[in-house]
Amino acid sequence: MALPSQAKAACYQKTLPIGAFLFLFQIAILIWIVFSRTLGADTFHALLDVLTLAGTTYLFQRNWKTEEEFERYEHRWLLIGVISLGLGGIMVGLESASCLLRGTASTPPPAWPLLIAALVGALGNWRMHHLLESVEDAEHDHLHKNNLDHVFWDMILSFAVFCSGCSMLLFATSAVDGWIATVVGFIVLPYLALKRWKEGTHEHAHHH
Numbered sequence: 001m002a003l004p005s006q007a008k009a010a011c012y013q014k015t016l017p018i019g020a021f022l023f024l025f026q027i028a029i030l031i032w033i034v035f036s037r038t039l040g041a042d043t044f045h046a047l048l049d050v051l052t053l054a055g056t057t058y059l060f061q062r063n064w065k066t067e068e069e070f071e072r073y074e075h076r077w078l079l080i081g082v083i084s085l086g087l088g089g090i091m092v093g094l095e096s097a098s099c100l101l102r103g104t105a106s107t108p109p110p111a112w113p114l115l116i117a118a119l120v121g122a123l124g125n126w127r128m129h130h131l132l133e134s135v136e137d138a139e140h141d142h143l144h145k146n147n148l149d150h151v152f153w154d155m156i157l158s159f160a161v162f163c164s165g166c167s168m169l170l171f172a173t174s175a176v177d178g179w180i181a182t183v184v185g186f187i188v189l190p191y192l193a194l195k196r197w198k199e200g201t202h203e204h205a206h207h208h
């Protein structure tokens with residue numbers, strides 16, 4: 001495993017502002033326009049995307065003395081990301097499931113902000129995925145592959161937000177929103193955390 005190139009670091013520098021914009025855009029809608037548990041789960045994942053991209057950008061820009069030193073810090077950063085993703089998903093799932101079990105009734109919020117958030121999120125994540133894919137194949141290490149996976153699944157979550165918005169528009173109910181958020185929290189995010197950890201651990205062990 002070689003040290004990251006300047007071209008790879010530059011690619012992450014271009015990707016990071018897009019991720020930051022998506023998070024700020026979604027959190028603004030969530031706070032000031034409409035509350036949606038599915039959008040909340042997507043926004044949480046977008047925050048982790050930003051943190052992951054920021055940490056990766058720092059790792060790739062720093063001057064490392066040896067490959068072993070770089071790999072050690074890279075593996076630690078992977079561990080932090082895995083723990084936050086898995087625990088965060090469980091927290092989202094518990095909150096959504098508790099509301100469903102209590103049968104909390106709520107007036108469905110307007111659907112159009114969710115549809116806009118889904119469209120902007122999908123386009124932004126597509127652009128980030130395109131930028132990360134432009135990195136040379138030889139530099140697709142486990143951290144880079146996991147970042148690609150992260151961005152891809154954020155596109156999937158944008159589709160979940162779109163489905164939630166459509167359910168509110170067509171059926172005038174927010175129940176579907178709660179179910180989607182529960183599935184995302186208990187299944188999707190922990191699955192991504194486990195997948196990310198297994199792949200990273202396997203490659204880390206392979207190099208040692």
